[in-house]
Amino acid sequence: MATLADILTVRTQEGAAELCERYNGDWVRCYACGHECRIPDGAVGVCKVRFNRGGHLMVPWGYVAGAQCDPIEKKPFFHVEPGALAYSFGMLGCDLHCGYCQNWVTSQALRDPRAISGLQAADPRALVEDAIGLGARVMVSTYNEPLITSEWAVAIFKEAKAAGLATAFVSNGNATARALEYLRPWVDFYKVDLKSFDDTRYRQLGGRLQPILDTIERLARMGFWVEIVTLLVPGFNDSEDELERLTEFVARVSPDIPWHVTAFHADYKMTSPGDTTTEMLVRAADIGRSAGLRFVYAGNIPGRVGDLENTRCPSCHALLVSRHGYLIRDYRLTPTGACPSCGTTVPGRWSDHFEPQVASVPFSPLRRRGLDGR
Numbered sequence: 001m002a003t004l005a006d007i008l009t010v011r012t013q014e015g016a017a018e019l020c021e022r023y024n025g026d027w028v029r030c031y032a033c034g035h036e037c038r039i040p041d042g043a044v045g046v047c048k049v050r051f052n053r054g055g056h057l058m059v060p061w062g063y064v065a066g067a068q069c070d071p072i073e074k075k076p077f078f079h080v081e082p083g084a085l086a087y088s089f090g091m092l093g094c095d096l097h098c099g100y101c102q103n104w105v106t107s108q109a110l111r112d113p114r115a116i117s118g119l120q121a122a123d124p125r126a127l128v129e130d131a132i133g134l135g136a137r138v139m140v141s142t143y144n145e146p147l148i149t150s151e152w153a154v155a156i157f158k159e160a161k162a163a164g165l166a167t168a169f170v171s172n173g174n175a176t177a178r179a180l181e182y183l184r185p186w187v188d189f190y191k192v193d194l195k196s197f198d199d200t201r202y203r204q205l206g207g208r209l210q211p212i213l214d215t216i217e218r219l220a221r222m223g224f225w226v227e228i229v230t231l232l233v234p235g236f237n238d239s240e241d242e243l244e245r246l247t248e249f250v251a252r253v254s255p256d257i258p259w260h261v262t263a264f265h266a267d268y269k270m271t272s273p274g275d276t277t278t279e280m281l282v283r284a285a286d287i288g289r290s291a292g293l294r295f296v297y298a299g300n301i302p303g304r305v306g307d308l309e310n311t312r313c314p315s316c317h318a319l320l321v322s323r324h325g326y327l328i329r330d331y332r333l334t335p336t337g338a339c340p341s342c343g344t345t346v347p348g349r350w351s352d353h354f355e356p357q358v359a360s361v362p363f364s365p366l367r368r369r370g371l372d373g374r
């Protein structure tokens with residue numbers, strides 16, 4: 001019987017020239033993520049989905065492991081077209097192996113035999129048509145790490161942009177300069193999961209801190225719209241000192257980057273820390289504000305973090321966007337994205353008017369035909 005790895009080996013095509021280099025005969029070096037793997041013929045990279053076949057880097061292609069509709073607030077993006085429906089798709093695999101991954105069934109499908117995940121054939125145009133038919137305004141590569149499947153995302157985003165949709169990555173940020181150059185024409189919004197400010201912790205998750213920090217600086221410099229999330233895990237990344245250093249770093253890159261600090265609940269292999277409490281989130285948010293961040297949000301405990309779900313004007317503190325979880329309760333920004341009370345421009349990518357939400361909860365659409373257009 002064919003294994004998942006066998007099946008995925010067929011669903012590939014040669015990687016983008018911008019993301020790989022052949023050297024030393026038939027070795028290849030992959031630049032899709034910060035591991036920058038050197039891969040001999042016949043071997044796979046750390047992510048296990050990109051591999052060397054005869055001196056050619058083969059990369060995932062032609063399938064999705066999931067495609068569903070999410071409110072854009074779930075990604076989370078709070079300064080991007082509030083209320084928009086985000087058509088989210090993902091493939092399989094990840095370059096990290098976080099013990100608390102909430103998407104481990106897809107991200108760890110090639111590492112963990114317990115992660116049983118199906119996949120379906122897909123075609124970029126059919127995915128975009130599906131998204132438009134459902135009322136989505138943004139296509140998002142998410143669920144697995146999109147960097148390791150960048151070529152496929154770009155193929156979809158080319159179709160999406162031609163159809164007038166915006167595009168986004170929800171990523172761990174373990175990118176390279178080359179990957180971001182490759183993505184820049186096709187990706188509008190980029191969410192980075194900044195998991196810690198401690199290199200030792202990052203190594204436990206299978207990465208390093210510095211490439212993530214480099215990515216955040218590059219994204220800001222290159223003009224992507226960036227929002228950052230930190231899942232606050234008690235005892236893992238929630239010391240005052242670490243949160244101060246983390247938020248001071250983000251504020252140095254730009255105090256206008258929204259920082260979402262979100263509540264952990266036990267998942268996958270990390271079951272021993274208790275859940276993050278409201279008080280922990282509020283304390284972390286206070287640290288972020290003290291570091292100079294102008295837009296700090298607390299997530300995953302809707303209705304229990306007071307004003308930390310809302311967007312306020314950084315000058316006069318007028319309420320601009322009121323939220324409960326993913327639901328937009330009120331929207332008062334002007335068509336140019338300014339505060340109606342004092343005229344301060346609020347950084348973000350705003351629509352010229354608020355369109356009622358298609359849905360404020362994620363849903364899996366019923367489809368009349370396959371995502372490969374058949």
Ligand code: SF4
Binds near residue numbers: 033044045051
């Ligand atoms: S995507 Fe990252 S982990 Fe995968 S082969 Fe390329 S450099 Fe290695």
